[in-house]
Amino acid sequence: MGATFVQKVLARAAGRSEARVGEVLDVRPDRILSHDNTAAIIAKWRTLGQSRLPHPERLAITLDHAAPPPTVRHAQNHATIRAFVAEQGIRHFFEVGRGICHQVLSEEALVLPGDVILGADSHTVHFGWLGAFGAGVGRSEVAALWALGRIWLRVPPTIRFVLRGRLAPDVSAKDLALHIIGRFGADGGLYRAVEFGGDGLATLSLDDRMTLANMMAEFGVKNAYLPPDEHVFDWLAERLARREGISREAAYDRITARALYPDPTAEYEAVHVIRLDEVEPVVACPHTVDNVVPLSAVAGRRIHMAFLGTCTNGRLSDIATAAEIVRGKRIAPGVRFLVIPASSEVLQEALARGYIADLVAAGATIGTPGCGPCMGNHLGVLAPGEVCISSANRNFRGRMGTPEAEIYLASPAVVAASALAGVIARPSPEPVAVQQAAPSAHV
Numbered sequence: 001m002g003a004t005f006v007q008k009v010l011a012r013a014a015g016r017s018e019a020r021v022g023e024v025l026d027v028r029p030d031r032i033l034s035h036d037n038t039a040a041i042i043a044k045w046r047t048l049g050q051s052r053l054p055h056p057e058r059l060a061i062t063l064d065h066a067a068p069p070p071t072v073r074h075a076q077n078h079a080t081i082r083a084f085v086a087e088q089g090i091r092h093f094f095e096v097g098r099g100i101c102h103q104v105l106s107e108e109a110l111v112l113p114g115d116v117i118l119g120a121d122s123h124t125v126h127f128g129w130l131g132a133f134g135a136g137v138g139r140s141e142v143a144a145l146w147a148l149g150r151i152w153l154r155v156p157p158t159i160r161f162v163l164r165g166r167l168a169p170d171v172s173a174k175d176l177a178l179h180i181i182g183r184f185g186a187d188g189g190l191y192r193a194v195e196f197g198g199d200g201l202a203t204l205s206l207d208d209r210m211t212l213a214n215m216m217a218e219f220g221v222k223n224a225y226l227p228p229d230e231h232v233f234d235w236l237a238e239r240l241a242r243r244e245g246i247s248r249e250a251a252y253d254r255i256t257a258r259a260l261y262p263d264p265t266a267e268y269e270a271v272h273v274i275r276l277d278e279v280e281p282v283v284a285c286p287h288t289v290d291n292v293v294p295l296s297a298v299a300g301r302r303i304h305m306a307f308l309g310t311c312t313n314g315r316l317s318d319i320a321t322a323a324e325i326v327r328g329k330r331i332a333p334g335v336r337f338l339v340i341p342a343s344s345e346v347l348q349e350a351l352a353r354g355y356i357a358d359l360v361a362a363g364a365t366i367g368t369p370g371c372g373p374c375m376g377n378h379l380g381v382l383a384p385g386e387v388c389i390s391s392a393n394r395n396f397r398g399r400m401g402t403p404e405a406e407i408y409l410a411s412p413a414v415v416a417a418s419a420l421a422g423v424i425a426r427p428s429p430e431p432v433a434v435q436q437a438a439p440s441a442h443v
């Protein structure tokens, strides 16, 4: 019998030739991620009697969740992390403004196909976009990982999604992810691995693949996996070559050498075929990500803020889409349109291509690359009674500040179109009529 991706990748990281589903393995990750929560991990690690990291090169730390720091407490937190980074000689450290951990580690080619990355962040499943095993773990686990370099992981069963066809032009990878979560439930993938396959996969851009893998955290999965192709290898090779000062060819060889693919005879818990051309624009309504309805069911709902950003949809293609929609127009009175690029690389490219100028001319506000108000830390939280349309991945009650606000999740195109219309809107050249009576939040 063949093996799934997760069986192969965990077996290799445990120094074994194979692994059965349900087996607990002693896994050695290639990379250990943490961010602003690193200070809490340092404290736990010290209580384990530790004072020197045995493998500082395996760590990667970003300052992104409250960056720049909004309070003295946050600033002190960052200062503690910087002191630790200097003390332990941690090379892979990314300052305020560099961007969100998942985006930055991808751009820096610090995670390669076939790698195992564990992070103190639930969206570490993101790295499935490039064919790595990424999983979130708790802060205590990270402290133990720093000390021991190993952790027990149970090999999960796998659900396979076979993608066929192509998404319609007004449908995005965000709609696809929400479609899956809405159909199978927010716990549909609990302690499961998901694998994507099928000829539809090749039609997804790299940004789309990142969005899809990232959103699988909201499906409850242990990890997500998309088989890496030459587009992924090329994207990484250029970056790895730059970072390591090696030739592109040498980087390419290193990247492809460890890529893993499931066997055609692998056993799956379930296989679902998704016809991409049947996926429609959707919105996740407050206050759960699986409260998914067709866009038309909530179109016309009055909004106060439109937020474009996060590790889910803060990339160049997302900003390009938004810029195209608002170019030469003005955002609706009474609406704030907040745009926060996922990284400094995204911001620089968006500046060079004129997208930021278009957005600012239309009345948008641009924030420092990072998480922004995604989890309610700073940079644009909501007031009681306010409604936000957001390109993020979570709409839990209280997520962006007050429990009395409502968050609707949608694609970047819908976020931008809604910023113009002042109501949840489908991107369209036609003017959108404001609905007088707002429909219930729980449509």
Ligand SMILES: CC(C)[C@H](C(=O)O)[C@@H](O)C(=O)O
Pocket (backbone or CB within 6 Å): 037, 065, 120, 121, 122, 123, 136, 375
């Ligand atoms: C702060 C961090 C631990 C958290 C996570 O694990 O996902 C955050 O990134 C989030 O999106 O809620």
Ligand code: SF4
Pocket (backbone or CB within 6 Å): 065, 100, 101, 121, 123, 310, 311, 312, 370, 371, 374, 375, 392, 393
């Ligand atoms: S952007 Fe949001 S979801 Fe992503 S890591 Fe930051 S807080 Fe978490």
